[in-house]
Amino acid sequence: MIRILGQIFRTGIVTEPLPPVTDPEIEKIGVELGKIIKRHFRRSLAIRQVDAGSCNACELEIHAINNPIYNCERFGIHFTASPRFADMLLVTGPVSHNMEIALRRTYNATPPPKLVVAVGDCACTGGIFGESYASLGGIEKVIPVDARIPGCPPTPTALLQGILKAVGR
Amino acid sequence: MSKLEETLRSAFGESATQIEGQQPSSIAAFLVPRERFAEAAKALKKEYALLAAEWATDETLLGKGFGIYACYRKESEYLIVKTSAPADDPTFPSLTKKFVPAYRFERQISSLMGVTAIGHPDQRPWIKHEDWPEDAWPLRKSFDASKSLPRVPGEYRWIRAEGEGVYEIPVGPVHAGIIEPGHFRFQAVGEDIINLEEKLGYVHKGIEKRFEAFSWHEASRLAARTSGDTTVAHSLAYSQAVEALTGCIPPDRALWLRALFLERERIANHLGDLGAICNDVAFAILLYQFMRLKEMFLRTNLKLFGHRFMMDRIVPGGTTFDIDADGVTTILSELDWLEKEFERLVVIYDENSSVEDRVRDTGILKSEKARELCVVGFVARASGLNLDCRIHHPFPPYDRINVSIPILVSGDVHARAWVRVEEVRDSMRIIREILKTLPDGEIAASVGSPMPDRAGFAAVEGWRGEVIYWVQSGLKGEINRCMVRDPSSVNWLGLEQCIHGNIVPDFPLCNKSFNQSYSGHDL
Numbered sequence: 001m002i003r004i005l006g007q008i009f010r011t012g013i014v015t016e017p018l019p020p021v022t023d024p025e026i027e028k029i030g031v032e033l034g035k036i037i038k039r040h041f042r043r044s045l046a047i048r049q050v051d052a053g054s055c056n057a058c059e060l061e062i063h064a065i066n067n068p069i070y071n072c073e074r075f076g077i078h079f080t081a082s083p084r085f086a087d088m089l090l091v092t093g094p095v096s097h098n099m100e101i102a103l104r105r106t107y108n109a110t111p112p113p114k115l116v117v118a119v120g121d122c123a124c125t126g127g128i129f130g131e132s133y134a135s136l137g138g139i140e141k142v143i144p145v146d147a148r149i150p151g152c153p154p155t156p157t158a159l160l161q162g163i164l165k166a167v168g169r
Numbered sequence: 170m171s172k173l174e175e176t177l178r179s180a181f182g183e184s185a186t187q188i189e190g191q192q193p194s195s196i197a198a199f200l201v202p203r204e205r206f207a208e209a210a211k212a213l214k215k216e217y218a219l220l221a222a223e224w225a226t227d228e229t230l231l232g233k234g235f236g237i238y239a240c241y242r243k244e245s246e247y248l249i250v251k252t253s254a255p256a257d258d259p260t261f262p263s264l265t266k267k268f269v270p271a272y273r274f275e276r277q278i279s280s281l282m283g284v285t286a287i288g289h290p291d292q293r294p295w296i297k298h299e300d301w302p303e304d305a306w307p308l309r310k311s312f313d314a315s316k317s318l319p320r321v322p323g324e325y326r327w328i329r330a331e332g333e334g335v336y337e338i339p340v341g342p343v344h345a346g347i348i349e350p351g352h353f354r355f356q357a358v359g360e361d362i363i364n365l366e367e368k369l370g371y372v373h374k375g376i377e378k379r380f381e382a383f384s385w386h387e388a389s390r391l392a393a394r395t396s397g398d399t400t401v402a403h404s405l406a407y408s409q410a411v412e413a414l415t416g417c418i419p420p421d422r423a424l425w426l427r428a429l430f431l432e433r434e435r436i437a438n439h440l441g442d443l444g445a446i447c448n449d450v451a452f453a454i455l456l457y458q459f460m461r462l463k464e465m466f467l468r469t470n471l472k473l474f475g476h477r478f479m480m481d482r483i484v485p486g487g488t489t490f491d492i493d494a495d496g497v498t499t500i501l502s503e504l505d506w507l508e509k510e511f512e513r514l515v516v517i518y519d520e521n522s523s524v525e526d527r528v529r530d531t532g533i534l535k536s537e538k539a540r541e542l543c544v545v546g547f548v549a550r551a552s553g554l555n556l557d558c559r560i561h562h563p564f565p566p567y568d569r570i571n572v573s574i575p576i577l578v579s580g581d582v583h584a585r586a587w588v589r590v591e592e593v594r595d596s597m598r599i600i601r602e603i604l605k606t607l608p609d610g611e612i613a614a615s616v617g618s619p620m621p622d623r624a625g626f627a628a629v630e631g632w633r634g635e636v637i638y639w640v641q642s643g644l645k646g647e648i649n650r651c652m653v654r655d656p657s658s659v660n661w662l663g664l665e666q667c668i669h670g671n672i673v674p675d676f677p678l679c680n681k682s683f684n685q686s687y688s689g690h691d692l
Contacts, residue, residue, distance in 0.1 A: 081345035133312075
């Protein structure tokens with residue numbers, strides 16, 4: 001236990017902006033985001049992430065916004081296990097043929113008003129996988145999209161910015 | 170002559186003929202008569218070989234029928250055994266009774282290539298979901314990949330369990346966490362799982378078919394996106410296969426840089442996994458601590474190599490990024506920092522009895538089973554199999570690097586976690602060695618066009634395990650076939666088998682300790 005406490009105190013709060021990895025941008029986005037989330041979502045934005053066929057790189061970066069350095073929870077953003085509680089769907093990948101139905105069902109299970117954000121180049125346009133027998137292309141081919149976050153994969157900062165843009169609409 | 174080659178020759182004599190044009194020449198490839206395909210498997214199994222991959226090709230454009238290939242591995246040797254089937258009789262004898270992983274390989278072959286394994290115990294399609302038209306075989310040359318697939322009514326026949334108190338839990342494809350999609354179906358009695366059946370294929374993006382539409386150079390971007398967390402290893406395996414095919418020798422500096430990228434990818438993923446395993450036993454502090462280390466590590470990648478996961482940094486012929494003296498200093502000082510931080514966390518993990526209670530004796534994959542399933546990577550090493558391409562099939566520069574791998578025998582969640590701990594330590598040491606040795610010179614060589622009807626093979630030890638690529642050129646020197654074998658293609662079977670008798674709440678933990686790729690498997 002003493003080691004755990006030692007580690008906690010030694011680490012302190014790493015959430016940015018703190019040296020040695022100062023990145024004022026994150027804080028700026030966060031403050032704005034926090035305001036909007038407070039106003040529109042009563043301080044909490046529940047996100048359901050759906051992988052509709054991605055290569056998993058986008059998922060890794062979505063994980064990263066939950067790490068203590070980006071710490072998205074401080075802005076009221078949290079990820080929920082069910083679409084039933086979600087305000088926003090964060091969808092990655094080109095929509096694979098085999099995921100199309102599951103994506104539609106997830107969308108239908110999300111209560112309105114629901115925001116859909118396409119994350120990554122593949123989700124925006126189909127990316128390198130394009131359109132084929134197995135890939136339907138971008139997310140908008142299957143469900144309406146409110147905002148796009150391009151990148152292969154988008155960085156955690158780009159993800160936070162994109163979410164802000166989507167809720168600020 | 171290698172042992173496997175000797176075995177095959179003594180069993181087959183003149184009826185096994187060596188295949189020309191298979192590169193590198195160190196990998197022997199033989200053609201055997203179709204009716205004796207399974208006999209070869211039997212002979213090689215007696216020699217303690219493992220099945221590494223099995224795949225089919227449509228060689229009609231090359232004036233042949235279908236090719237069926239099986240790749241065997243024993244210690245440092247790989248052996249490819251090929252047979253062929255005429256276009257009007259696309260069948261071959263199943264290897265499933267000799268080698269368990271053939272179970273899925275052959276279902277995949279029959280689903281996507283329409284070449285049926287005779288004697289296979291399970292004729293259900295794999296990756297091809299029940300609503301695909303039955304005659305949609307995308308890997309055939311006659312299939313038009315640009316058209317979308319119509320849906321037809323169909324039902325997947327699940328394995329059922331009956332009896333008093335037996336119930337079923339369907340999970341997925343959309344999971345609770347931020348992970349890839351797949352379906353798991355449990356049959357349980359009370360808390361105890363009596364069977365788990367996986368149904369994958371949800372993220373099938375037609376990658377193998379798509380390769381055939383690209384030039385060799387463009388295709389390296391696709392290889393890098395086959396499994397996003399293993400982008401370096403996939404790019405490397407693809408590049409090595411293309412280099413074998415074209416006879417290109419990358420400059421020495423590029424080889425060492427590739428090893429640097431590969432070890433950095435290993436460390437980053439292992440850090441993430443260790444955190445996630447701790448999270449699944451509700452030990453959140455280590456999740457956040459390990460994620461912090463991983464984040465810092467990824468930022469260094471971004472700073473030095475321009476991409477957090479080092480995507481597209483390896484291409485056929487060499488690398489696209491170099492490192493300067495400042496970069497070397499940055500990495501060295503980062504390693505000093507990381508080592509100190511990492512070791513502190515490892516002690517916390519190791520000393521915590523509530524963590525130990527959950528991870529020990531959970532999800533045991535016994536040695537015999539691991540061997541039977543031919544699993545690879547850290548899953549194999551946690552179950553007593555001494556397997557690592559960096560040692561057994563040392564692609565340069567690993568022929569000049571001393572790699573030491575941990576072998577644990579308990580095969581439980583802890584073993585799979587601890588193999589990662591030891592590998593992080595060793596990778597840090599390897600990176601120091603690489604930076605000390607890094608030769609001067611160019612970082613890329615030009616890649617020529619391949620000769621028609623040739624094949625190139627490469628096996629690389631990614632962080633999850635052995636990644637295999639086998640590429641074949643067509644008559645115009647284009648990509649006729651690119652076979653991808655991610656470690657997940659075999660390791661998913663291990664998860665199914667290790668779960669029996671465990672309790673339902675331990676499934677996420679077992680799953681996380683395997684952390685296999687859906688995208689790399691579904692392709």
